[in-house]
Amino acid sequence: MPSLLVAAIDFGTTFSGYAFSLLHEYKKDPLKISTTTWTAGSRNLVSLKTSTCVLFDPTEKFHSFGYEAEERYSNLALEDKHLDWYYFRRFKMMLYNKMDLTRKTLIEDDKGKKMEAIKVFSTAIGYLKDQMLINCKKQMTGIEESDIMWVLTVPAIWDDKSKQFMREAAEMVGICRDKLLIALEPEAASLYCRHLPIHKDSDSSSFGAFKSGEKYMVVDAGDITVHEVKDNGSLKELHKANGGDWGGTKVDTLFTSLLADIVGKDVMETFSSENKYDFLDLLRDFETKKRIISPELDEKVTFNIPVSLSETFCEKNPGSNIKDVTSKSKHKT
Structure with missing residues (x-):
């Protein structure tokens, strides 16, 4: 039986966020996806994702995530009170080809202080999970966690050990193994593009989704994927999703x-x-x-x-x- 809701967590190198799709809305329109906006305390920076930063207090207790963590840490630094705190920023790619990765692997914060990587990653995932649930329950009352299928995206260039690490980090914050799907970022992007009305018919001015037999490539800075639409509407992988640390x-x-x-x-x-x-x-x-x-910007x-x-x-x-x-x-x- 399909889940009533699919929730996706995009744990990004620079920015992170979440989105969810309700089953009844998906059946009407696959592109009907709910997200949230995040606002930074300074620079008036508004985006669909927040900064990938985690802040822990001197006792290693979680304090904040994202723009809130940036603001708090910055304010602590103004008063020179930040030295005992743990501030992790853009730490995701430490998992890239880390051959000795284990549950005990340590990660360095902004000042070189160390903490277990699994704690930092699981805390970040847990925060995004909780925020998603809060937002979702505003739109749909009576939703239970057992009704949700979770999707956690990872780069195509990661090895199996890194993917397993992310799975275990998600399970640590209450996401059940049988309700969790690890998806490659470029493949998730390709599936979304599959439904976009970006194809223009040669015999008309209307736009529609890709048709059977057509091929397309999705390039997302560090990740590239190439797919072909099959007769039944599914996708055939023409080249293995790949890329590099180019974000x-x-x-x-x-x-x-x-x-x-x-x-x-x-x-x-x-x-x-x-x-x-x-x-x-x-x-x-x-x-x-x-x-x-x-490309059109012609000024300093x-x-x-x-x-x-x-x-x-x-x-x-x-x-x-x-x-x-x-x-x-x-x-x-």
């Missing part, structure tokens, strides 16, 4: 590397360590600006450099200022 965090890493190349690696290390609030705010500003970039993208970064540079380079070094940088256009 948004690579862009963020290159951005901080660019800044380090301009002001000096030692300056960036000191700035990011001693001015945590400003550093996190700078990264959030970068995330906001990334969302407005498009401006960032406000924190005063603390300029002060750190001056401390490390007496007699010089950040404006002069920026104007002389090889990256200047």
Whole structure:
């Protein structure tokens, strides 16, 4: 018997979120999917997913997740009270090809403090699960967890050990094994695209879903999949889903590397360590600006450099200022 509701948790490298589909709505429209919006406390950043960050207090008790964790940790850093807290940010890809992965594997937080990875991952999954249930019960009264089929997405490049790790993390927060499906991210995206009205008929101006025999490719930064629609409407895999560690965090890493190349690696290390609030705010500003970039954008993208970064540079380079070094940088256009 089909589940009354299918709930999916997208545990992303940079952002995470959830969505759910009710059976009676799915039968009418497969694209009828419920989500939620998350709002950051600063930068007015609104999105369908929240930042993949988990914050634990000094006793290793869970405090918050997502934008809320970012805000709390940033505020603690302003008062220099963050040192005993555990802040994990963008930690998902530590599972990528980690051959010695076990339930006892430790993961380092923002300051190098260690905690069991299974606890960090399961806490994040548990938070998203609870938020989904709260949102769902607002729309459908009387829903029980036994009525729900859970889907947890993972990258196609992960090995079986990493996938099993995620399954066990989900089971730790009450998701039953027989009610949990581990799905590859690019395959989930392909199944969604299968129903999108993006195909234009040659003999008309109408749009419809892909027809039998047609092939299509879905490219999602780090993951690629190629499918063909079969006569019965199912999909045939033409190439095994694959990809690489090419997600948004690579862009963020290159951005901080660019800044380090301009002001000096030692300056960036000191700035990011001693001015945590400003550093996190700078990264959030970068995330906001990334969302407005498009092929049609033909103008400069401006960032406000924190005063603390300029002060750190001056401390490390007496007699010089950040404006002069920026104007002389090889990256200047």
